[in-house]
Amino acid sequence: MTGRKLIMNFEVTPTSHLLADYRARGGYATLERVLREMRPEQVTKEVVASGILGHGGAAFPAGRKWGVIKLNDGQPHYLCANADEGEPGTFKDRWILENAPHLLLESMLISAYALQVRNAFVYIRGEFDLPYRRLAAAVEEAYAAGWFGQGILGTDFSCDIVVYRGAGSYVCGEASALITSIEGKKGYPRNRPPRLTVRGLYQRPTVINNVETLANVTTIVAQGGEAFRKVGTAKSPGTQLVSISGHVQRPGVYEVEYGTPLAKFIYEECGGVLGGGKLKCIVPGGISTKVLTAAEIETVTYDHASLTAAGSGVGSGGMVVIAEGTCMVRLLQILLRFYHHESCGQCTPCREGMGWMHRIIDRIVAGDGRPEDIDQLIRISNANDGTTICGMGDAAGYATVGIIAKYRDEFEYFIEHKRSKLDGRLEVAAGVVA
Amino acid sequence: MIEFFINGQPVQAEDNQTVMQAAKANGFFIPYFCWHPQLSVPGNCRICMVEVTNEGQAEGTGWLEIACNMPISKGMRVLTDSDKVKKRRKETLQFITLNHPVDCGICDKAGECTLQDYHYEYNGSPSVSRDVKVHATKHYPLSDRIVLDNERCIMCTRCVRFTREVSKSNSLGVQSRGDHSLIRPVEDGSFETDPYSDNVIDICPVGALLSRPFLHKARVWYLEPTASVCPGCERGCNVKLWHRKTEWKLKALDPQQNARIDRVTPLENDAVNGPWICNKGRDLAQVFERARAEQAMLKGEAVELQAAIVIAREMIKAARRPVALVSNWGSNEELAAFYGALGPRFACHVKRDWQPAPGERLEDDLLIKPDKNPNSAAALALFPALPADPRTAFPPDTDLVLVWGEGFSFAQLPPKARIIYLNSWLQPENGHADVFLPVSVQTERSGHYTNFQGAVSAFEACFAKKAGVADAETLFGAMGAAS
Numbered sequence: 003m004t005g006r007k008l009i010m011n012f013e014v015t016p017t018s019h020l021l022a023d024y025r026a027r028g029g030y031a032t033l034e035r036v037l038r039e040m041r042p043e044q045v046t047k048e049v050v051a052s053g054i055l056g057h058g059g060a061a062f063p064a065g066r067k068w069g070v071i072k073l074n075d076g077q078p079h080y081l082c083a084n085a086d087e088g089e090p091g092t093f094k095d096r097w098i099l100e101n102a103p104h105l106l107l108e109s110m111l112i113s114a115y116a117l118q119v120r121n122a123f124v125y126i127r128g129e130f131d132l133p134y135r136r137l138a139a140a141v142e143e144a145y146a147a148g149w150f151g152q153g154i155l156g157t158d159f160s161c162d163i164v165v166y167r168g169a170g171s172y173v174c175g176e177a178s179a180l181i182t183s184i185e186g187k188k189g190y191p192r193n194r195p196p197r198l199t200v201r202g203l204y205q206r207p208t209v210i211n212n213v214e215t216l217a218n219v220t221t222i223v224a225q226g227g228e229a230f231r232k233v234g235t236a237k238s239p240g241t242q243l244v245s246i247s248g249h250v251q252r253p254g255v256y257e258v259e260y261g262t263p264l265a266k267f268i269y270e271e272c273g274g275v276l277g278g279g280k281l282k283c284i285v286p287g288g289i290s291t292k293v294l295t296a297a298e299i300e301t302v303t304y305d306h307a308s309l310t311a312a313g314s315g316v317g318s319g320g321m322v323v324i325a326e327g328t329c330m331v332r333l334l335q336i337l338l339r340f341y342h343h344e345s346c347g348q349c350t351p352c353r354e355g356m357g358w359m360h361r362i363i364d365r366i367v368a369g370d371g372r373p374e375d376i377d378q379l380i381r382i383s384n385a386n387d388g389t390t391i392c393g394m395g396d397a398a399g400y401a402t403v404g405i406i407a408k409y410r411d412e413f414e415y416f417i418e419h420k421r422s423k424l425d426g427r428l429e430v431a432a433g434v435v436a
Numbered sequence: 437m438i439e440f441f442i443n444g445q446p447v448q449a450e451d452n453q454t455v456m457q458a459a460k461a462n463g464f465f466i467p468y469f470c471w472h473p474q475l476s477v478p479g480n481c482r483i484c485m486v487e488v489t490n491e492g493q494a495e496g497t498g499w500l501e502i503a504c505n506m507p508i509s510k511g512m513r514v515l516t517d518s519d520k521v522k523k524r525r526k527e528t529l530q531f532i533t534l535n536h537p538v539d540c541g542i543c544d545k546a547g548e549c550t551l552q553d554y555h556y557e558y559n560g561s562p563s564v565s566r567d568v569k570v571h572a573t574k575h576y577p578l579s580d581r582i583v584l585d586n587e588r589c590i591m592c593t594r595c596v597r598f599t600r601e602v603s604k605s606n607s608l609g610v611q612s613r614g615d616h617s618l619i620r621p622v623e624d625g626s627f628e629t630d631p632y633s634d635n636v637i638d639i640c641p642v643g644a645l646l647s648r649p650f651l652h653k654a655r656v657w658y659l660e661p662t663a664s665v666c667p668g669c670e671r672g673c674n675v676k677l678w679h680r681k682t683e684w685k686l687k688a689l690d691p692q693q694n695a696r697i698d699r700v701t702p703l704e705n706d707a708v709n710g711p712w713i714c715n716k717g718r719d720l721a722q723v724f725e726r727a728r729a730e731q732a733m734l735k736g737e738a739v740e741l742q743a744a745i746v747i748a749r750e751m752i753k754a755a756r757r758p759v760a761l762v763s764n765w766g767s768n769e770e771l772a773a774f775y776g777a778l779g780p781r782f783a784c785h786v787k788r789d790w791q792p793a794p795g796e797r798l799e800d801d802l803l804i805k806p807d808k809n810p811n812s813a814a815a816l817a818l819f820p821a822l823p824a825d826p827r828t829a830f831p832p833d834t835d836l837v838l839v840w841g842e843g844f845s846f847a848q849l850p851p852k853a854r855i856i857y858l859n860s861w862l863q864p865e866n867g868h869a870d871v872f873l874p875v876s877v878q879t880e881r882s883g884h885y886t887n888f889q890g891a892v893s894a895f896e897a898c899f900a901k902k903a904g905v906a907d908a909e910t911l912f913g914a915m916g917a918a919s
Contacts, residue, residue, distance in 0.1 A: 348478070
């Protein structure tokens with residue numbers, strides 16, 4: 003085990019997604035207590051005290067985001083759960099939506115109470131089928147049981163929820179593009195300032211949190227912010243749901259306490275590389291974080307400070323294990339094809355840069371690369387760093403620079419010999435998958 | 437007011453201004469494509485990056501931010517031309533031109549293209565890409581008036597925002613995404629009927645949106661603008677009439693090209709039309725290039741202009757009950773001349789030279805006004821309007837009618853009255869007048885119009901007056917003279 007569990011202390015059974023089961027486990031008791039005994043500010047205080055960082059990728063302190071919302075400022079506030087889990091390699095929110103949708107709903111109600119939100123939204127990824135059906139069913143159950151609607155539990159707190167399905171755009175997972183999409187417009191990210199907590203959905207103060215971040219709120223409020231801080235490290239309190247995939251023996255969703263040694267998690271908990279192969283590198287948190295080589299992860303612990311110091315990040319918790327023998331040139335080609343396909347095309351550097359990088363890497367893989375192409379990729383990546391409206395341009399740049407910096411020899415070899423340095427050596431899958 | 441610094445110089449600005457607005461107001465130039473003072477801020481072109489250092493922040497630790505969306509704050513230091521900024525600008529231009537066809541040689545925008553200007557100013561080096569460009573529709577007919585070249589488009593979305601925020605037709609949008617994004621009209625055809633659609637040609641920073649009537653007609657550096665006023669309605673939008681420069685007059689080919697209005701664009705005037713005009717104003721060439729009357733006539737018989745004036749003068753002198761129909765296309769100067777020379781002699785009524793055309797938009801919130809004549813305000817300040825039934829304007833013993841300007845059927849005149857007719861155009865009525873005097877048009881003289889709000893706008897002459905044609909102003913003086 004990799005330490006204490008906060009969300010996954012919730013045992014998954016065939017009925018765990020149903021209200022009756024959730025109630026039997028003590029579900030909605032926290033909400034009841036909040037509505038009866040706590041003032042909204044007290045809830046926010048607990049969340050601030052917990053020090054929880056956003057679990058969507060940017061690791062922004064959720065308490066600080068909530069703190070921007072001014073209660074009683076005479077205008078509606080909105081709360082939105084970001085369930086548009088589109089970062090490649092990430093499928094942790096899906097676990098919550100499929101297995102514990104009521105945990106999310108209860109957390110959202112508590113959050114809505116704290117932020118004086120009358121209308122809450124869940125923006126769920128369009129490709130999610132089972133998660134959507136489970137969540138929609140849970141919302142119906144919750145309405146029928148009176149957990150949503152007018153005067154919840156006889157108090158004067160009212161809250162409604164809308165589940166909004168996305169249409170498959172990666173960029174719509176970015177908070178401002180997400181709300182633009184909810185508004186019924188093309189999912190373009192917005193310029194900051196103003197921040198969304200000042201002017202967000204329908205031009206009103208809006209809090210958008212990742213599903214996992216919100217799912218933690220019930221625990222935080224139930225235990226108290228200070229108790230929550232006892233899990234994890236000082237700078238990264240709590241746990242992270244990690245979805246691990248790729249060339250790994252036991253892929254799946256794990257809850258990892260911050261501070262756990264990364265090597266221990268990968269080699270012991272997840273069983274190491276598939277088929278007993280050798281580890282080449284990992285993508286620690288969604289493909290937009292820089293890769294870490296096998297040597298680098300030996301000293302890294304799984305928390306924000308340590309991963310940032312290693313030049314990468316916790317990101318969205320979507321870990322991908324890459325075995326020795328994988329061609330990094332082709333890996334980058336796949337990544338860049340994805341970024342090219344998903345660039346929304348609003349602002350110049352990303353719109354033009356993603357396609358440009360994709361065409362260059364395609365050319366390299368087709369055997370028409372030139373030595374200067376490698377630096378060109380780095381140059382385009384850097385020109386995207388901090389120049390775009392949302393973070394997608396930067397993300398593609400990090401991924402590219404990260405891979406090239408560590409595996410430049412493979413690129414040089416590919417360009418010179420017009421074929422991969424690692425042809426035919428990826429044998430991890432043989433005989434093991436079954 | 438907030439004080440901050442641009443390139444080290446202290447600058448005063450309004451509290452809620454952005455860096456771009458404050459810089460513009462204080463005479464600092466920051467390049468931009470997508471930003472437009474009248475439209476919302478999309479911040480998508482990324483060319484207006486400036487280096488920003490907050491008050492108290494150490495020198496050299498500034499970050500790059502787009503000027504168009506950056507609110508100013510007290511003591512903030514902005515650098516518009518630091519090395520960091522220059523490098524970013526160059527990179528951004530490389531991105532913008534990456535898939536731009538650079539076919540300036542056959543592009544109507546060449547010579548007044550923002551991208552061209554910025555390229556020479558801020559980049560100047562050849563493309564750093566050796567990969568093929570993304571190809572797109574080269575000739576997409578957006579409407580009968582406008583053709584779209586998607587390859588030249590840099591996706592600034594000014595046109596889209598214009599139809600959403602100014603003309604309110606919501607008729608353009610962005611289709612697809614990434615570097616395959618395309619500007620496309622919505623399917624209900626509302627762009628075709630948007631009476632302001634041609635403004636998107638002006639605000640397009642590149643040659644993506646092109647006027648079909650102007651397509652490949654002239655290189656813009658052969659043309660020059662003359663300030664004028666659109667006579668299409670009582671708004672009196674200020675316009676620029678573009679015609680060939682004197683030094684580029686054609687000696688061979690069709691000399692008519694030298695006296696042609698090649699295109700009409702808005703002349704920005706915040707008191708009247710802002711930076712916009714409607715499509716009717718774009719088509720002024722169709723108004724001014726109709727067949728002209730160039731010959732004075734007596735009952736259809738050609739005479740010298742001077743002889744005709746003398747006869748007209750005698751007729752006026754002899755008349756017992758003369759009535760005049762005053763043109764509301766006359767300039768303020770002409771109306772004053774008429775008022776001074778002939779006004780007391782005649783019973784005067786202002787007629788409407790032009791009526792709305794079938795299907796024409798009568799009025800809206802932006803520019804278009806119901807009276808389709810330019811100077812009704814000034815004319816009606818001097819004379820009463822023609823009654824709804826024009827026949828009541830003529831007493832039974834009317835023996836002379838002076839008709840100034842087109843658009844009035846002689847059938848409505850008392851049958852026994854003699855007619856003096858001043859008109860610019862070749863029209864059947866001309867030959868029926870007892871005295872016909874050809875007069876100059878707006879493009880051949882200068883003057884002023886007063887619009888419905890009382891704003892006075894000037895127009896200048898851009899073409900030479902035709903031989904045998906006189907200014908109405910001179911004619912009134914000559915006809916009213918004592919002998």
